Structure formats: structure tokens, C-alpha cells
Amino acid sequence: MALIVQKYGGTSVANTERIRNVARRVAQYREQGDQVVVVVSAMSGVTDRLIGLAKEITALPDEREMDMLLSTGEQQTIALTAIALHALGQKAVSFTGAQAGIVTDGTHTKARIQDITPDEVHRALDAGNVVIVAGFQGATEDGQITTLGRGGSDLSAIALAAALKADLCQIYTDVDGVYTADPRLVPKARKIAEISYDEMLEMAGAGSKVMQLRSVEFAKKFNVVFEVRSSLNDNPGTIVKEESASMEDVVVRGVSLDKNQAKVTVWGLPDVPGRAASIFNALSQSAINVDMIVQNASHAGGNPATDLTFTVDKPDLLKAGKVLEGLQAQLGFREVTSDEKIGKLSIVGVGMRSHSGVAARMFTTLASEGVNIGLISTSEIKISVVIDLAQGEQAMQALHKAFLE
Amino acid sequence: MALIVQKYGGTSVANTERIRNVARRVAQYREQGDQVVVVVSAMSGVTDRLIGLAKEITALPDEREMDMLLSTGEQQTIALTAIALHALGQKAVSFTGAQAGIVTDGTHTKARIQDITPDEVHRALDAGNVVIVAGFQGATEDGQITTLGRGGSDLSAIALAAALKADLCQIYTDVDGVYTADPRLVPKARKIAEISYDEMLEMAGAGSKVMQLRSVEFAKKFNVVFEVRSSLNDNPGTIVKEESASMEDVVVRGVSLDKNQAKVTVWGLPDVPGRAASIFNALSQSAINVDMIVQNASHAGGNPATDLTFTVDKPDLLKAGKVLEGLQAQLGFREVTSDEKIGKLSIVGVGMRSHSGVAARMFTTLASEGVNIGLISTSEIKISVVIDLAQGEQAMQALHKAFLE
Numbered sequence: 001m002a003l004i005v006q007k008y009g010g011t012s013v014a015n016t017e018r019i020r021n022v023a024r025r026v027a028q029y030r031e032q033g034d035q036v037v038v039v040v041s042a043m044s045g046v047t048d049r050l051i052g053l054a055k056e057i058t059a060l061p062d063e064r065e066m067d068m069l070l071s072t073g074e075q076q077t078i079a080l081t082a083i084a085l086h087a088l089g090q091k092a093v094s095f096t097g098a099q100a101g102i103v104t105d106g107t108h109t110k111a112r113i114q115d116i117t118p119d120e121v122h123r124a125l126d127a128g129n130v131v132i133v134a135g136f137q138g139a140t141e142d143g144q145i146t147t148l149g150r151g152g153s154d155l156s157a158i159a160l161a162a163a164l165k166a167d168l169c170q171i172y173t174d175v176d177g178v179y180t181a182d183p184r185l186v187p188k189a190r191k192i193a194e195i196s197y198d199e200m201l202e203m204a205g206a207g208s209k210v211m212q213l214r215s216v217e218f219a220k221k222f223n224v225v226f227e228v229r230s231s232l233n234d235n236p237g238t239i240v241k242e243e244s245a246s247m248e249d250v251v252v253r254g255v256s257l258d259k260n261q262a263k264v265t266v267w268g269l270p271d272v273p274g275r276a277a278s279i280f281n282a283l284s285q286s287a288i289n290v291d292m293i294v295q296n297a298s299h300a301g302g303n304p305a306t307d308l309t310f311t312v313d314k315p316d317l318l319k320a321g322k323v324l325e326g327l328q329a330q331l332g333f334r335e336v337t338s339d340e341k342i343g344k345l346s347i348v349g350v351g352m353r354s355h356s357g358v359a360a361r362m363f364t365t366l367a368s369e370g371v372n373i374g375l376i377s378t379s380e381i382k383i384s385v386v387i388d389l390a391q392g393e394q395a396m397q398a399l400h401k402a403f404l405e
Numbered sequence: 406m407a408l409i410v411q412k413y414g415g416t417s418v419a420n421t422e423r424i425r426n427v428a429r430r431v432a433q434y435r436e437q438g439d440q441v442v443v444v445v446s447a448m449s450g451v452t453d454r455l456i457g458l459a460k461e462i463t464a465l466p467d468e469r470e471m472d473m474l475l476s477t478g479e480q481q482t483i484a485l486t487a488i489a490l491h492a493l494g495q496k497a498v499s500f501t502g503a504q505a506g507i508v509t510d511g512t513h514t515k516a517r518i519q520d521i522t523p524d525e526v527h528r529a530l531d532a533g534n535v536v537i538v539a540g541f542q543g544a545t546e547d548g549q550i551t552t553l554g555r556g557g558s559d560l561s562a563i564a565l566a567a568a569l570k571a572d573l574c575q576i577y578t579d580v581d582g583v584y585t586a587d588p589r590l591v592p593k594a595r596k597i598a599e600i601s602y603d604e605m606l607e608m609a610g611a612g613s614k615v616m617q618l619r620s621v622e623f624a625k626k627f628n629v630v631f632e633v634r635s636s637l638n639d640n641p642g643t644i645v646k647e648e649s650a651s652m653e654d655v656v657v658r659g660v661s662l663d664k665n666q667a668k669v670t671v672w673g674l675p676d677v678p679g680r681a682a683s684i685f686n687a688l689s690q691s692a693i694n695v696d697m698i699v700q701n702a703s704h705a706g707g708n709p710a711t712d713l714t715f716t717v718d719k720p721d722l723l724k725a726g727k728v729l730e731g732l733q734a735q736l737g738f739r740e741v742t743s744d745e746k747i748g749k750l751s752i753v754g755v756g757m758r759s760h761s762g763v764a765a766r767m768f769t770t771l772a773s774e775g776v777n778i779g780l781i782s783t784s785e786i787k788i789s790v791v792i793d794l795a796q797g798e799q800a801m802q803a804l805h806k807a808f809l810e
Contacts, residue, residue: 016461053485056421058492065491068499069484072477079474080458086470087463094473099548143504 002167003035003125007135007157010044011174012231013077016084019043022172022231023084026130030090035125037164039135039157040081042073063108067137067147071097074134074153081132092130095120097146098139100131101163102156106140110149113138113218116163133160151212158215162222169224171211172231177238178203178210181255185393186400192253193236196243199253202348202382216240243350251351251358252403257396258344261291261311263374263386264320268334271304275331279308282323288316292344292377292384305334309375311386314340342374343392346384347399359383365402371395407572408440408530412540412562415449416579417636418482421489424448427577427636428489431535435495440530442569444540444562445486447478468513472542472552476502479539479558486537497535500525502551503544505536506568507561511545515554518543518561518623521568538565556617563620567627574629576616577636582643583608583615585809586660590798593810597658598641601648604658607753607787621645648755656756656763657808662801663749666696666716668779668791669725673739676709680736684713687728693721697749697782697789710739714780716791719745747779748797751789752804764788770807776800 006026013019022038029036050069054061061069078094085092101118104111124131135153138146148155154171161169178200181189195203197220204213210228219226219240229237269275276295283290293310312320317338324336352358362383366373371394374386387395411431418424427443434441455474459466466474483499490497506523509516529536540558543551553560559576566574583605586594600608602625609618615633624631624645634642674680681700688695698715717725722743729741757763767788771778776799779791792800 016458020462050481053421053481054488057425057485057489061488062491065484065487065499068487068501069481072480075477075480076455076458076474079470080462082470082473083459083466084462086467094470096473096550145501 001033001035003037003164004029005037005039005157005161005164005166005169006172007039007153007170008041008172008231009153009174010041010047012172013040013081014044016080018231019077019080020084020087022081023088023090025231026085027088027090030130036130037121037125037160037166038081038130038132039153039160040074040077040132041135041153042070043077046073046076064144067108067111067145070147071134071137071145074136078132078134082130085130085132090130091128092132093124094132094134095124096134097137097156098143100133100160102133102138102159104138104140104146104148106144106146108144108146111138111140111146113148113155113159116159118160118163121160121164151215154211154215155218158219158222158224158226161226162218162224169219169226170237171226171228173210173228174230174232175210175228176230176233176235177228178240179254180404181396181400182257185257186255186397188397188400188405190404191235192238194239194241194247195253196247196350197240198243198381199348199350200240202346202379203254203256205382248351248354250349251355252347252349252399253351254348255396255399255404256346256348257392258346259389259392260314261342261344261386262314262317263309263311263339263342264317264324265337266308266324266333267337268305269308270332271306275333276308278331279324279327282327283312283320286319286323288312288320288323292375292386294375294377311342311344311375341389342386343389343395344384344386345392345395345399346382347403348382350381352381352383361402362399365398366395369395369398371398406438406440408442408569409434410442410444410562410566410569410571410574411577412444412558412575413446413577413636414558414579415446415452417577418445418486419449421485423636424482424485424489425492427486428493428495430636431490432493432495435535441535442526442530442565442571443486443535443537444558444565445479445482445537446540446558447475448482451478451481469549472513472516472550475552476539476542476550479541483537483539487535490535490537495535496533497537498529499537499539500529501539502542502561503548505538505565507538507543507564509543509545509551509553511549511551513549513551516543516545516551518553518564521564523565523568526565526569556620559616559620560623563624563627563629563631566629566631567623571629574624574631575642576631576633578615578633579635579637580615580633581635581638581640582633583645584659586801586805587662590662591660591802591805593802593805595809596640597643599644599646599649599652600658601652601755602645603648603786604652604753604755605645607751607784608659608661610787653756653759655754656760657752657754658756659753660801660804660809661751661753662797663751664794664797665719666747666749666791667719667722668714668716668744668747669722669729670742671713671729671738672742673710674713675737676711680738681713683736684729684732687732688717688725691724691728693717693725693728697780697791699780699782716747716749716780746794747791748794748800749789749791750797750800750804751787752808753787755786757786757788766807767804770803771800774800774803776803
């Protein structure tokens, strides 16, 4: 008898028909003798509808009250899921995040889990129940309802799996698992059977949307092995776990293309200490996330100046432009240009650590396709380049062919 | 500085525009220096939508899970109301029933309030907040979410007013107050300025739909003075309070017509002890509510038998017929007939206690209108008669003219 934590996202519980499907799957595990804890998100569309109501009233609603409002979405799903399990003759009981013992700090709308005291969950499991827990939410020590921010339901599931010492944590989603590349862009992409936490983190950071970074970080920190799989079929998914020796045999685990970045170049920035810092401080204060940064060497000549290039999320580009405009007089740079038609192409794999020449092979492959490289950044297990968006898919397919076929 | 509890029903918070109106009204009281506790229902339609989702899954959803599900409706309204108050520059904080300290027994979907420990409410009021509490809900000692059943939000408001020793409790609804008769049926109906708990109870029992019986009973028990008034205007409403000496000066407080009853007659029931009891036990076990009961004297002759007539709620008529059918062989009555085209017409007033001849005047008035009386039942402060539904409005207007104009 295993203890399994299963998490179902908003599309998997989008309507009562799908909730019944979830219940059927859970019942199958129960009938095999497993204990099951189910973590569910709000039915898709519910959270947006609630946010819409709040925004009808004011542009900047209070964060404590947003948590009070949004936490109702998951609470509705847990009740309906329990009802669906009863309809199949299964014992089941639902818990809000607070009732499940998920204790967070008081940072409303993006609270951090501080502790999990799952006594009630254990008691309900021992009494033969499926336990259904509202994802995305918790409560402070003194009973204030909090939410965990984006990807919060994944986090709830992984944290519960850690606290309950579950044998297995399954993250059900609308894809079959993690792929070597986006199958819509690379027809020969394959599902990855096993991937390390670090690779998963780099893939997420490189634009693969399967899971938010913080849930993977949490799983890594507490060594929670989890499986990403589809709620629409019974195919095995992708196991995410600690790196093993055999994983290094594969040089590149996957290729990803992030189309959501824009490139900004500040031309003729006087080469004086602190100028670049001023720019990134100002962007950070405006909550603009900067990803890749490249600074060229100083120009020769009387007034040493440099060109600074970085990427930001496309939706932040306009705001970034305004921030830079406001700094021009103070910092004395010549002009700012931007380019939205870029893609950030990355290869990820723990095998890079022990294999040399990976970057050279990547650049050679791209050159043979006539793809020009704008920026380059590297980590221990990832190499990213910025290229022309129009060449993105072709370049991605070429890299996939070179490293993964 | 007064402490005021205000309750707003589902139509008063039906959309964000109306929630903003509620916030404006609350802010007016705040600006006069009053402390305000606001109790709100679910936005109209929300509860029915949630019930619909559960019924899509199963006809008889678990009651604990229904409470988990339905309590989200009020939770959404409290958050949106707090957000609307913030938008007006008012400090406000929302509480679920559990957070407000509303402790109930464990009878899910119709829990009874056992205790209110409003420490958090006091603390938030003392800190200068408007406190917004989810109506209709509470929690058991061990933290299970419960709901209070029909009219539960009124009950929450009155119970909180009692626990907080509020100076005033206002029940906002979509009517201006309690009327001497339904103004849609009796154009000369007037709003009643003050009414006693007992009169209000008899009016509610006689088909006036302003409030559920149990909230009025609770108010009477804890001597909570409350005002029924409209959320759509600033007109003074109707004060409901303990009976005072001056109230007896008015013989009849109001006239009401209940069109929702049907008459059942059991003909030729053998006049043997226990036969009538068998009938009403069987109806009660089928959850059929019986209102008026009349039994005629025994027929003369060889086999003493009687005719038994009573009224039930119209929607229960079919079910009542089936129950009686099943009893015919056992009890040996001749036949059952029923009549749906009846109205129950009542006059209510504490003045009846000290004024004689009220019934005679009522019957004389009806006779002069050519209205035939079917059944009669009386209490200390109410006289009800069953008449032909087609004559209902005419008869009601005649009684209103005789006693109230």
C-alpha cells in the first residue's frame, strides 16, 4: 500500500464532467489499495472571473482580501471532487489549505509555506478516506487565509508529499510529461523518462511552461520525487528527481525556445563605475525582470563608453523604455533601441558538465543553418543564445537533430 | 458613537455596482462616527449556481461537502465588500463565519448557532475597521465549516448583534419594511413603523416572506431590536421589538394571504382513537409540513366516522396523496379529496388579546363580500381562514379596509 499525492490543475477540473474523470482515476488507485491525497486547483476560468470582479471595483485591490476572494475557487473544487468520489462509493473528505495544516507567512498573494502540520490529513486517511486538499492556499499561524502565488497548487502538492512522506507525487496536467522540445515546434520531440531537478529548473527558466521554478526548487530542497503526467490518458509521464550518475550520459536533455523576450540595447553608456548598476536598480524597482545581460568592452577613444544589451519579458518592454528614458539625462548614454523579434534558444543537460565542446557544436550547427547569434549566456548545464525570431523553429529543429535524434 | 450591525441580502450585493452602493451606505455611517459590522449573503444566483454544479454530479450530495461548497458564496461577497470599502478610503477587514467566532453544532446544511466568541471582531473594530462577516455560515468547535440553512444570514446578523451588544441591527432587503398587507395586492397597504416579535412571527407563519421564523425567534429570545429596511433608498423601515403596552392599541397589525397551501380532506375516517395520529405521523415522516387542521364531529349512525381536513404546502400535495393512499387499507377511510385553489387569509395583532369581537367582525366582513369560509384556526394573536383562491385579493382588501384604513 502506497501513499500517493496527486495534483490536478485547473483544466483537469474545468467542469463537473472532468471532475468526475478525476474521481474515477483516484478511485482506481484506491481500489488497488493505495492511500490518496488529491490536491486541486480552481476550475479553469474561476480565478480570472473573481479577479475580474475585484478589478471592476478597483484597480489595486487589497492583497489580504484578494486571498479571501481567490481561495474560494479551490474550495469549490475540493467540495465538488469529494462529492464526485462519494458518487463512486468512495469515502472522501475535503480540506481547505488551513484545515490541512498548511501554515504560511503573512505575505498575502505570494505567501511562503513555513510549516505543514497534517495531523487531520493523517487522521482522515487512517479512517479510510481519500483526502482532497485545496491547492494554492494556506493560512498564517493566527488564521488569516493566504495564497501561494503562481504555480501555488504544484507547490501545495509537493510540500504535502514531503510532509506526509508520500511514496509518490503525481502532477497531472494537460501534457504527457516533459519533452525534449515543444512537440508543436519539433515533430521529432520525445518525452523524457527521467530528468534531474536542475535540468527541470533550467528548462523552466528557458521558457518550458510545464511547472513554475519555485515548485521544482522546493522539490529539490526536500528531495521529493515527482512525476509530471497527463490527466487525459494513462501514459507514463516524466519523473523528476535528484541527478544520478547515469543522467550524465546524455549531453543535452532538451531544447527550448522562449519567444516571450525582447532585447534592449543602451548605446554609448559612459564607462564609469555604477552606471550599469543604476540601470538595473531602476528596472528592478519597477518590477521588471531582466534575464540575459551582455556588456561589450569599452570603446577606444576620448570618452570611454560601452554598449549594454539585455533581455526583458516582452510585456515589460514599454515600461522598461520609460524607465530608461527617465535615466538618460542622469546617466548620459546616447540612445536606446529595442528588438521584439527575437527568440531565446537554449540547450539544457547535466551531461554538459562532463562533456566538452558542446557550445562549439551548438554554434557550428546554428552557423550551418545560417542563423546569426546575438547574445550568448551560459550556466553549468545550459547554453542560451538570442537569435532572430523568424529563424527560431528552424534553429530549434537543427539543434534537436544534432543533439537528440 | 453607536455599534451597528447591518445585514445585506443577495439582491443587495448582486453585482459589483450594488456592492459599491452597500459600501457607500456603510461609509456614511462610519463618517458619522458609528462602528459598523456588515453581514452579507452570497451574490444572488451564486448559491443556485453552486448547487447546480453539485447536482450535475449527484442528486444527493454529501451535506458536509455542500457546506464546504456553498460557504464560498458569502466568502466571495465579504472580500469584494471589503475591497469596495477600501476604494472609498475606509479601513475594512473581512471575516468568514469561523473567523468571526460563530460556533455551531455539526448539523451540516442547517446548523444551529451554539456560541459566538467575537474577540477578533472586537479587536478589528477597535482598530478602526469596518468588519465584514460572511453570513449563513459558521464552524464547529473542531473547525468544520457549517451553514445555517434558509434565512441563515439574517440569523448571523441577529446573533452577532446579540453577542456584540450592538445598539442597532439593520436587516437590509429589497422591500421598505413590513407592510400592513402585500402592497401588490392591497394598494392602500401602509408600512408598519413598529411591530412586536410575536406579530412578526405570526405574519411570517401566515405567508409574509420578509424574514424566516427562526431569525425572529432568535431575536425574541435574546431581545435583539432590529429594523427591516431597504438597501435601495433611505426610508426608515420597520422596527421589530418586544411588545409594548401601546402596541395593544392597534387591534390588527396586518393582513396576509398565503397562496401556497392546498387543502386535503380525508372522508369517513373511522372514529377510533389513534387514526388521526397515524395520518399525521406518516406525513411527518415524509417531511410534509401540515398547517391548519380541522376535524368535524362524529357522524351519527352505526359506524361512527369523521371527516378530517388539513392544509399542506402546495409542492407537497402529490407526496401527501401518495402517503394517504398507502394508509387507506390500514385506516379504513372512504376517500381523499384535495383542493389547490385555496388561499389562507390571516389577520394578526397583539391587540386581539384585549379586544373582543375581532373574529366576529372578520367573519361579518367576509360574509358581506360573499366570501365563503372553509376552515378556521386561531391563535392568541392571529385568526386564519381558508377561502376560495379566486376571492383572495378581494377578501384581503375588504379586511384591510375594515381593520386598517
